Amino acid sequence: MALDRISLSHFRNHRGTELGETRHLNLLFGENGAGKTNVLEAISLLAPGRGLRRAALDEMSGPHGDGGFAIGASLKEQGHESARIGTYVEPDRTGRRLVRINGAEANAGSLGEWLAMGWLTPAMDRLxxxxxxxxxxxxxxxxxxxxxxxxxxxxxxxxxxxxxxxxxxxxxxxxxxxxxxxxxxxxxxxxxxxxxxxxxxxxxxxxxxxxxxxxxxxxxxxxxxxxxxxxxxxxxxxxxxxxxxxxxxxxxxxxxxxxxxxxxxxxxxxxxxxxxxxxxxxxxxxxxxVLAAEGRPGVLLLDEVAAHLDPVRRTALFQRLRQGRAQVWLTGTESAPFEDIIEEAAVWRVSNGTVERL
The missing domain is CATH 1.20.1050.90 (RecF/RecN/SMC, N-terminal domain)
Structure with a gap:
């Protein structure tokens, strides 16, 4: 089971972004500031909590969102949609994040019953x-x-x-x-x-x-x-x-x-x-x-990880990611560090808040 048909509306610098036909491994390339980490942050909000940046809601809305934004995704199992989950903030009402699961309103905590989320970002290096x-x-x-x-x-x-x-x-x-x-x-x-x-x-x-x-x-x-x-x-x-x-x-x-x-x-x-x-x-x-993906679909977000590893550790990382059950999302400024997996991954180029499937 994996996330697919991911949509971002008025989220940070993404006015309207769609990512479909995802795979087990998913790569986002682009220059610094292009909006790669914003995609990961949006995905992280499909789990309970404040997301990978722990940002305030009013910081997440794009310049045309009037204080609101929306994020949605399908849970796909064996090629078929099994559920639709989403989270949003209504324009001019930035004090509360709302959640919908299969079209019905739900509390944010219930997202954790559908998806187990984990991430690693450069900000965590000082843990x-x-x-x-x-x-x-x-x-x-x-x-x-x-x-x-x-x-x-x-x-x-x-x-x-x-x-x-x-x-x-x-x-x-x-x-x-x-x-x-x-x-x-x-x-x-x-x-x-x-x-x-x-x-x-x-x-x-x-x-x-x-x-x-x-x-x-x-x-x-x-x-x-x-x-x-x-x-x-x-x-x-x-x-x-x-x-x-x-x-x-x-x-x-x-x-x-x-x-x-x-x-x-x-x-x-x-x-x-x-x-x-x-x-x-x-x-x-x-x-x-490994633990998180045992009972529910798992998603692992890795922001700018591969570029800081030597070739031996990169190869070992990719091998473990292949073997794991969690769907993986990785970001990078260039494709060279990902040569070992780029042929088997879904790849997008991110530029100024837009994505292009490669």
């Missing part, structure tokens, strides 16, 4: 050097691709945390605090369980992969506090005075950390070379793509 919060968001996005309900658990946890912080700040009634902390602990337990399950599954998949040519990362989930309901609730209750003084909760799943070291050397990922970090990130992305 191991970035903040713990950035790594938590990365973990949650990967967990969402395996469990569509994970985003709901994270959202409810964050909402309950904001309510608790406000009650602590205003000296709210302890009965209300007890109730909010019970909700917080319930959602926190689920968030922690989703993260732990993801890291365990990724570890198993990475263990099955060879160390070369991509350096194999070793992943460890470091909880930011208790992870079970009763222990979480007791911890929140006990730490009220400290958290009130700090203006925020100092323990809990919102303080979780993903620890990554390179197999063999044991070197922390943050201290590894840029090439080693890139290789480990690719290994994680490929392992996640």
């Amino acid at each position: 191991f050097m970035d903040s713990a919060g950035a790594r938590r968001r990365h973990v949650d996005r990967m967990a969402l691709a395996l469990d569509p309900g994970h985003a709901r658990n994270v959202s409810r946890y964050e909402t309950a945390m904001r309510e608790r912080n406000k009650l602590l700040e205003t000296g709210g009634d302890t009965t209300w605090l007890d109730a909010i902390e019970a909700q917080l602990s319930e959602h926190g337990e689920r968030v922690a369980a989703g993260r732990k399950a993801l890291i365990a599954a990724l570890t198993d998949e990475l263990t099955a992969l060879p160390d070369q040519p991509f350096a194999r990362p070793l992943l460890t989930y470091r909880p930011g506090g208790p992870t079970e309901f009763e222990a979480l609730r007791e911890d929140f209750r006990r730490q009220r005075a400290r958290d009130r003084a700090a203006g925020r909760a100092l323990t809990g799943p919102h303080r979780d950390e993903l620890e990554v070291v390179m197999a063999g050397s044991g070197q922390a990922a943050a201290l590894c070379s840029t090439g080693e970090q890139k290789a480990m990130l690719i290994a994680m992305t490929l392992a996640h793509a």
Whole structure:
């Protein structure tokens, strides 16, 4: 099963773009600024969340969209359309993204029941050097691709945390605090369980992969506090005075950390070379793509990846992409790095927000 008949209307610099007759491997070529990554971003919005750029909705509308845009695609199985999914923002109503599945309105979370999405972009190259919060968001996005309900658990946890912080700040009634902390602990337990399950599954998949040519990362989930309901609730209750003084909760799943070291050397990922970090990130992305495509159609978006790999690693990457179940979308400024797969791929040239099938 794969995406086909993809349409972009008034999305960034794409006034009206159509991509049909897709394949397992799909390539987008063009100069920098032509709109290649915009196509990937549009596809990423066919999954729950804010897309691969995490941009505000009003940033996505093109100059002629009056604040609105639309993205649609068919899910194709064995050559036949099995579903039509889409997301849009109505003109002059940029505060809300709407979703339709087979013509009926749906919530954005339900997109995750139809499609498992993953991506790797140049902006993610600093993941191991970035903040713990950035790594938590990365973990949650990967967990969402395996469990569509994970985003709901994270959202409810964050909402309950904001309510608790406000009650602590205003000296709210302890009965209300007890109730909010019970909700917080319930959602926190689920968030922690989703993260732990993801890291365990990724570890198993990475263990099955060879160390070369991509350096194999070793992943460890470091909880930011208790992870079970009763222990979480007791911890929140006990730490009220400290958290009130700090203006925020100092323990809990919102303080979780993903620890990554390179197999063999044991070197922390943050201290590894840029090439080693890139290789480990690719290994994680490929392992996640295998897991994500097990239960639902999978789509993997790789923005400007091949150009930064040596020939040996490029060949290995293409071989794994061929063998994987996920449909793959790659971008590049020139065709040379893709010579090994260009004959078997669907290829488009992107220029000033328009696409031409080659």
